[in-house]
Amino acid sequence: MYPFTYHRPASVRKAVNLLASSEDAKILAGGHTLLPTMKQRLAAPSDLIDLNGVEGLSGIEQKGRTIHIGAMTRHAEVANSDVVKEAIPALAKLAGGIGDPHVRHRGTIGGSVANNDPNADYPAACLGLGATIVTNKRKIPADEFFVGMFETALEEGEIITKVLFPIPRKAGYAKFPNPASRYALVGVFVSKRGKDVRVAVTGAGPCVFRATALEEALAGRFAAKSLEGVTVSDADLNSDIHASAEYRAHLIGVMARRAVAAA
Ligand SMILES: Cc1cc2nc3c(=O)[nH]c(=O)nc-3n(C[C@H](O)[C@H](O)[C@H](O)COP(=O)(O)OP(=O)(O)OC[C@H]3O[C@@H](n4cnc5c(N)ncnc54)[C@H](O)[C@@H]3O)c2cc1C
Structure with missing residues (x-):
């Protein structure tokens, strides 16, 4: 896996701002598709924006x-x-x-x-x-x-x-x-x-x-x-x-x- 910067925003607004300010960011949800792709070096995002800490996205x-x-x-x-x-x-x-x-x-x-x-x-x-x-x-x-x-x-x-x-x-x-x-x-x-x-x-x-x-x-x-x-x-x-x-x-x-x- 290539190195990346990990972010854990608490709101959708912060996640959107991080997406806009990062070079080549990807959203991380369950990670079941994204992480295997990164492990195989088929994807190399500069930043991972983890939605797991965002309030109100589940239910x-x-x-x-x-x-x-x-x-x-x-x-x-x-x-x-x-x-x-x-x-x-x-x-x-x-x-x-x-x-x-x-x-x-x-x-x-x-x-x-x-x-x-x-x-x-x-x-x-x-x-x-x-x-x-x-x-x-x-x-x-x-x-x-x-x-x-x-x-x-x-x-x-x-x-x-x-x-x-x-x-x-x-x-x-x-x-x-x-x-x-x-x-x-x-x-x-x-x-x-x-x-x-x-x-x-x-x-x-x-x-x-x-x-x-x-x-x-x-x-x-x-x-x-x-x-x-x-x-x-x-x-x-x-x-x-x-x-x-x-x-x-x-x-x-x-x-x-x-x-x-x-x-
Ligand atoms: C062994 C195995 C078996 C599977 N079998 C099935 C099956 O039978 N049927 C099936 O339908 N699926 C199957 N899947 C897929 C699995 O169900 C997940 O739904 C799928 O991997 C993507 O969901 P995720 O939450 O893991 O997303 P992630 O891997 O975290 O993200 C996937 C992509 O979506 C983007 N993304 C994630 N969330 C958002 C969002 N809210 N807004 C915008 N972009 C977003 C990410 O940036 C990434 O590009 C299987 C997976 C595995 C590993």
């Missing part, structure tokens, strides 16, 4: 028909939250299926969303539920937030403070996990809220995406049967040592049907 609250989850909330807290289990059980299930207990007790929703790993679970929930990502500067709809592989709409010096999830009428998540890491080989999050039907796919492509053909099929009747015979093209999907694009396209259909059945 889960229901306000009206929306669930507010602070950026520093750990996956285990979301998985075990009575509020989340009652309002959006599919979100609690998704959080409970991330990695292993160690990962779930350190990893944060803010870190996962900011990192936008193509195989991560939370991006599917954000897109699949039509969430809003709140930063120190603005509110970004999930539809505009995830822009490419490990790439988001976040600008320099911008910090995620919370994620807002509207409560759906129905929602479900199914993933085919990589047996080693538990990251999604393919994960599909489905939801229905009023006339809004969403199907978000993670793990299959370079970035989480909405499967519009599946959304159209479910718009008439939100049932697994509606997806029979509906296929997803493998043209833009990933092919690697774990699975071919063709296999991933097949898994999208299978996971989508399971997610709808779970919803």
Whole structure:
């Protein structure tokens, strides 16, 4: 690991000021992605700005028909939250299926969303539920937030403070996990809220995406049967040592049907 300067600010304002005044600073949340990258010398930030001492960035609250989850909330807290289990059980299930207990007790929703790993679970929930990502500067709809592989709409010096999830009428998540890491080989999050039907796919492509053909099929009747015979093209999907694009396209259909059945 290359040397760096460590900071532990107590407020978002101080963290933002440190980001602006440092040469090449990085935010540290759970550290589950950032620290291994630094240990492998693939990242060499000049400064680490640790959010673990910042007041008010963690916690889960229901306000009206929306669930507010602070950026520093750990996956285990979301998985075990009575509020989340009652309002959006599919979100609690998704959080409970991330990695292993160690990962779930350190990893944060803010870190996962900011990192936008193509195989991560939370991006599917954000897109699949039509969430809003709140930063120190603005509110970004999930539809505009995830822009490419490990790439988001976040600008320099911008910090995620919370994620807002509207409560759906129905929602479900199914993933085919990589047996080693538990990251999604393919994960599909489905939801229905009023006339809004969403199907978000993670793990299959370079970035989480909405499967519009599946959304159209479910718009008439939100049932697994509606997806029979509906296929997803493998043209833009990933092919690697774990699975071919063709296999991933097949898994999208299978996971989508399971997610709808779970919803
Ligand atoms: C063995 C292992 C298995 C895993 N399995 C899964 C899995 O099955 N599914 C899954 O979805 N994930 C999985 N993960 C990822 C893990 O869940 C974490 O969510 C992920 O590492 C990022 O969260 P973090 O809090 O650790 O962020 P960090 O590593 O601290 O930060 C990640 C990036 O986000 C930036 N960042 C962090 N917080 C903010 C913020 N509030 N605002 C702006 N930028 C920010 C950092 O600067 C950094 O660039 C796994 C990780 C490991 C190590």
